Amino acid sequence: MRLFCSIAVVLMVTGSALADPLPSWNDGAAKAQIIDFVGSVTDPASPEYVTQSHRIAVFDNDGTLWAEKPVYFQLLYALDKLKQKAAANPEILTSATLEAAAAGDMEAVAKSGEEGLLEIVMASHAGLSVDEFTQDVANWIESAKHPTKNVPYTDMTYQPMLELLRFLRDEGFDTYIVSGGGIHFMRAFVERAYGIPPEKVIGSAGVTRYAVVEGVPTILKDPGIAFIDDKAGKPVGIDNKIGKKPIFVGGNSDGDFEMLEWATSGDGPRFGLIVHHTDAEREWAYDRNSHVGKLVRGLDEGPDRGWLLVDMAKDWNRVWSGSPN
Amino acid sequence: MRLFCSIAVVLMVTGSALADPLPSWNDGAAKAQIIDFVGSVTDPASPEYVTQSHRIAVFDNDGTLWAEKPVYFQLLYALDKLKQKAAANPEILTSATLEAAAAGDMEAVAKSGEEGLLEIVMASHAGLSVDEFTQDVANWIESAKHPTKNVPYTDMTYQPMLELLRFLRDEGFDTYIVSGGGIHFMRAFVERAYGIPPEKVIGSAGVTRYAVVEGVPTILKDPGIAFIDDKAGKPVGIDNKIGKKPIFVGGNSDGDFEMLEWATSGDGPRFGLIVHHTDAEREWAYDRNSHVGKLVRGLDEGPDRGWLLVDMAKDWNRVWSGSPN
Numbered sequence: 001m002r003l004f005c006s007i008a009v010v011l012m013v014t015g016s017a018l019a020d021p022l023p024s025w026n027d028g029a030a031k032a033q034i035i036d037f038v039g040s041v042t043d044p045a046s047p048e049y050v051t052q053s054h055r056i057a058v059f060d061n062d063g064t065l066w067a068e069k070p071v072y073f074q075l076l077y078a079l080d081k082l083k084q085k086a087a088a089n090p091e092i093l094t095s096a097t098l099e100a101a102a103a104g105d106m107e108a109v110a111k112s113g114e115e116g117l118l119e120i121v122m123a124s125h126a127g128l129s130v131d132e133f134t135q136d137v138a139n140w141i142e143s144a145k146h147p148t149k150n151v152p153y154t155d156m157t158y159q160p161m162l163e164l165l166r167f168l169r170d171e172g173f174d175t176y177i178v179s180g181g182g183i184h185f186m187r188a189f190v191e192r193a194y195g196i197p198p199e200k201v202i203g204s205a206g207v208t209r210y211a212v213v214e215g216v217p218t219i220l221k222d223p224g225i226a227f228i229d230d231k232a233g234k235p236v237g238i239d240n241k242i243g244k245k246p247i248f249v250g251g252n253s254d255g256d257f258e259m260l261e262w263a264t265s266g267d268g269p270r271f272g273l274i275v276h277h278t279d280a281e282r283e284w285a286y287d288r289n290s291h292v293g294k295l296v297r298g299l300d301e302g303p304d305r306g307w308l309l310v311d312m313a314k315d316w317n318r319v320w321s322g323s324p325n
Numbered sequence: 326m327r328l329f330c331s332i333a334v335v336l337m338v339t340g341s342a343l344a345d346p347l348p349s350w351n352d353g354a355a356k357a358q359i360i361d362f363v364g365s366v367t368d369p370a371s372p373e374y375v376t377q378s379h380r381i382a383v384f385d386n387d388g389t390l391w392a393e394k395p396v397y398f399q400l401l402y403a404l405d406k407l408k409q410k411a412a413a414n415p416e417i418l419t420s421a422t423l424e425a426a427a428a429g430d431m432e433a434v435a436k437s438g439e440e441g442l443l444e445i446v447m448a449s450h451a452g453l454s455v456d457e458f459t460q461d462v463a464n465w466i467e468s469a470k471h472p473t474k475n476v477p478y479t480d481m482t483y484q485p486m487l488e489l490l491r492f493l494r495d496e497g498f499d500t501y502i503v504s505g506g507g508i509h510f511m512r513a514f515v516e517r518a519y520g521i522p523p524e525k526v527i528g529s530a531g532v533t534r535y536a537v538v539e540g541v542p543t544i545l546k547d548p549g550i551a552f553i554d555d556k557a558g559k560p561v562g563i564d565n566k567i568g569k570k571p572i573f574v575g576g577n578s579d580g581d582f583e584m585l586e587w588a589t590s591g592d593g594p595r596f597g598l599i600v601h602h603t604d605a606e607r608e609w610a611y612d613r614n615s616h617v618g619k620l621v622r623g624l625d626e627g628p629d630r631g632w633l634l635v636d637m638a639k640d641w642n643r644v645w646s647g648s649p650n
Contacts, residue, residue, distance in 0.1 A: 053522060130564060174524075187568050197378060198568025199499075205565060210557040210583055217587040219564045232535040239455060239544045240530060241566060243512050243523025258535055262542040 021167040024160040024318040030310050034164065037271045041247065042171045048269040050247060052172040057248035058202075058238060058259065059165070061179035061186060063293040064252045064275050065194060066157040067146075069284045071110070071292060073153050074185050075117055077140050079104070081124035098123055110291060121182070122223055125206060130184055130219040137188035146324070154193050155322020161250070161275070162321055165194055168248065176200045176246075178238055180230035180255055184221070202237045204229045234259035247271065253293040260298070260307060272307035274298045279313040282320075346492040349485040349643040355635050359489065362596045366572065367496045373594040375572060377497040382573035383527075383563060383584065384490070386504035386511060388618040389577045389600050390519060391482040392471075394609045396435070396617060398478050399510050400442055402465050404429070406449035423448055435616060446507065447548055450531060455509055455544040462513035471649070479518050480647020486575070486600070487646055490519055493573065501525045501571075503563055505555035505580055509546070527562045529554045559584035572596065578618040585623070585632060597632035599623045604638040607645075 025031040040048040041055065062068040079101055086093050086102040093099045097116040100108035109116060125133060146153055165175050177186060177196055183203035190196045207224035210217070229237045235258055238246065249256070249263040252275040264272040277286050277293065287295040302309055312319065350356040365373040366380065387393040404426055411418050411427040418424045422441040425433035434441060450458060471478055490500050502511060502521055508528035515521045532549035535542070554562045560583055563571065574581075574588040577600040589597040602611050602618065612620040627634055637644065 183565065183568070199566065201568065208561050208564060210560040210587065212586070217560070217583075217590040219560060219587075235535040235542070235544060236533050239533060240508065241524065243508070243526065258542075261537070262535065262544075265542040 021170070022160065022163050024163055024316060026315055026317050028315060030308055030315040033308055034167075034271070034273075037248075037269065038167065038171050041269050050269065054244060054247065055168075055171070055173040056176065056242060056244050056246040057165075057168045057173045058176045058178045058242075058246045058250070058263070059161070060251040060253070060256045060259075061177050061181050061190075061203075063277065064158075064250055064256075065161050065165075065177070066153070067283065068292045069286070070147065071106075072117075072181065073146075074181050075109075075120065076147070077137065077144070077185070078121045078124040079109075080140065080144065081136075082120060085124065092123060094123075095119065118225065122206065122225070125182070125185075126221050126223040128221055129213070130208065130221060133184055133221055134188045137185055141189045149324035151322055151324045154189060155320060156324060157193050157321045158275075158316075159318045159321045160316045162194065164250075165196070169195070173248065174200065176202060176238075176242065178202045178229065178234050178259060180204055180228065182206065183229075202229060202241050204233075230255045232258045235262040238263075249273065250275065251298070252277065253295050254297050257297050260302075261305070264305060264307065272302070272305065274302055274307055274309050276309045276311055278311050279316075279319065281313075283312060285313075346495070347485065347488050349488055349641060351640055351642050353640060355633055355640040358633055359492075359596070359598075362573075362594065363492065363496050366594050375594065379569060379572065380493075380496070380498040381501065381567060381569050381571040382490075382493045382498045383501045383503045383567075383571045383575070383588070384486070385576040385578070385581045385584075386502050386506050386515075386528075388602065389483075389575055389581075390486050390490075390502070391478070392608065393617045394611070395472065396431075397442075397506065398471075399446065399506050400434075401472070402462065402469070402510070403446045403449040404434075405465065405469065406461075407445060410449065417448060419448075420444065443550065447531065447550070450507070450510075451546050451548040453546050454538070455533065455546060458509055458546055459513045462510055466514045474649035476647055476649045479514060480645060481649055482518050482646045483600075483641075484643045484646045485641045487519065489575075490521070494520070498573065499525065501527060501563075501567065503527045503554065503559050503584060505529055505553065507531065508554075527554060527566050529558075555580045557583045560587040563588075574598065575600065576623070577602065578620050579622050580619075582622050585627075586630070589630060589632065597627070597630065599627055599632055599634050601634045601636055603636050604641075604644065606638075608637060610638075 022031055040046045041050040043049060059065055062072050082102050093102055097112040097119055101120045141153060145151060146156060149156065168175055175196055177190060179186060181203050183201055183205050186201050186203050187198045190201055205226045207222040207226045209220050209222050211220055246263045247269060248271045249260050250273040251260055260272045264270040277284055279285060286293060287299060347356055365371045366375040368374060384390055387397050407427050418427055422437040422444055426445045466478060470476060471481060474481060493500055500521055502515060504511060506528050508526055508530050511526050511528050512523045515526055530551045532547040532551045534545045534547050536545055571588045572594060573596045574585050575598040576585055585597045589595040602609055604610060611618060612624060
């Protein structure tokens with residue numbers, strides 16, 4: 001009996017050691033670096049060992065866990081909603097930016113800059129309860145298709161990053177999203193898409209308000225921005241929500257720079273990762289001059305800071321979780 | 326072998342069923358209601374069964390998990406710090422309220438209202454990094470004594486509530502603090518005091534800012550209030566941080582009313598609990614007319630809403646985790 005048990009245990013351990021946790025990553029330095037790091041912080045005999053409660057991993061969303069071209073998918077949702085709303089009530093188009101957006105003039109939208117994007121998102125998102133909004137986003141995600149790839153947006157999550165999230169969780173990490181995207185927008189799909197529950201989503205947030213509406217206690221979305229979870233806002237958001245400095249950080253743009261800088265500073269083992277969009281064939285190739293996912297400091301300073309630049313074309317043997325194209 | 330195993334399993338199950346999870350609660354309706362509720366939501370065969378990911382329990386801190394008399398303990402910390410700071414630099418006392426506070430004129434402090442309290446807390450807390458502040462609070466908690474009970478503040482946590490927190494966690498609940506107290510103040514001691522880690526603390530927050538200070542990436546505390554986690558702010562804070570409606574809520578004052586109202590509304594099993602301070606001998610007796618922990622609506626409307634009013638004098642056979650008096 002005891003012998004039988006021991007053999008079973010050995011088989012289980014061996015099986016798990018041999019399974020490749022990152023099959024969509026090509027063998028090479030990037031994959032080896034990730035696996036070595038996770039091995040060292042989870043091995044109690046290692047000098048780099050980190051207790052489970054401090055194994056915090058945070059990831060940007062747009063451009064890191066799923067695609068962000070031609071524009072952030074949340075903006076595509078906002079434009080759809082704005083057109084619907086304006087068809088019913090054209091008076092909501094109170095500025096040239098909103099009029100251009102409702103007319104589908106993407107060039108004018110792009111030129112309106114971050115302020116214009118926020119204006120569009122606010123005009124389209126406000127006035128619903130959080131529950132209604134979440135349901136509306138979930139419906140949209142179920143039915144909408146990407147303008148050029150013609151597949152549901154959740155098919156455009158990155159398979160290698162899904163494997164990395166799962167690998168980290170299997171090794172006792174808590175995995176969080178820390179994104180400039182809207183917190184309620186993301187919560188409508190990230191649990192199913194990434195296995196990340198609502199309480200582990202940190203994002204930008206509109207103003208919300210509690211009120212009893214016709215007898216029903218409700219959280220309402222108001223106009224206005226409460227928090228922008230981008231650039232220097234990311235470490236602030238992590239400190240406020242998690243209260244611990246992560247030891248593993250993944251991003252793809254200079255909006256992630258401060259989060260990477262903060263989390264990879266200080267004592268103890270730390271891992272910074274940047275997804276570099278180098279794959280014009282399977283995905284898109286962009287960095288320094290892109291209006292979304294602009295990456296300059298990360299390219300210039302990342303390697304000297306010890307951050308891993310993931311070369312999408314070279315390091316990934318598969319890009320998508322679904323089947324775009 | 327199989328028989329031996331079965332007996333062992335039966336013994337373990339019986340042992341656990343017989344152990345009292347709430348030994349500091351007197352047998353009676355309050356204790357029975359709690360145990361019945363937890364039993365029903367954790368029994369897969371029960372129509373009230375709730376999956377583990379939705380077993381969210383939230384608790385106010387001041388007056389619910391630890392005492393709050395003669396004033397919130399965070400204010401006592403702030404007064405200590407303000408006196409220290411003013412001794413080094415009297416120019417920081419820029420108002421009559423701050424001067425009264427530094428002089429120890431508690432009557433004037435009490436009269437300054439919530440705005441005065443916030444002013445004192447802000448003046449005493451700002452200008453440090455979050456790490457420095459946390460360390461300072463931890464040191465104070467280690468060494469400071471309550472003005473009348475003459476014991477460390479962490480001896481003044483409520484033993485019955487510690488047992489309730491542990492019971493809920495043992496039954497698969499996530500336990501959160503949702504308090505008007507400062508988030509960084511609480512994080513300095515709540516993990517040790519309550520077993521609640523930093524990421525499960527929701528509280529009021531001063532403005533913070535990320536900056537590289539002399540080469541060190543740092544989160545700094547600035548003057549100003551970013552979020553007040555009280556009254557209608559509590560459901561907003563819970564929605565923002567957890568993104569799920571709790572099914573178990575504990576509070577003690579009307580500052581918890583909206584959180585109780587929201588979380589006990591809607592479908593499915595829900596439990597609202599109010600700690601009623603009825604024990605003038607072991608603790609303090611106060612409700613409607615108290616300047617801290619004022620409880621009016623909870624008393625008037627709680628019972629009709631199905632909320633459990635815990636009668637501290639009657640329902641608890643032990644109050645303190647430590648040994649005040």
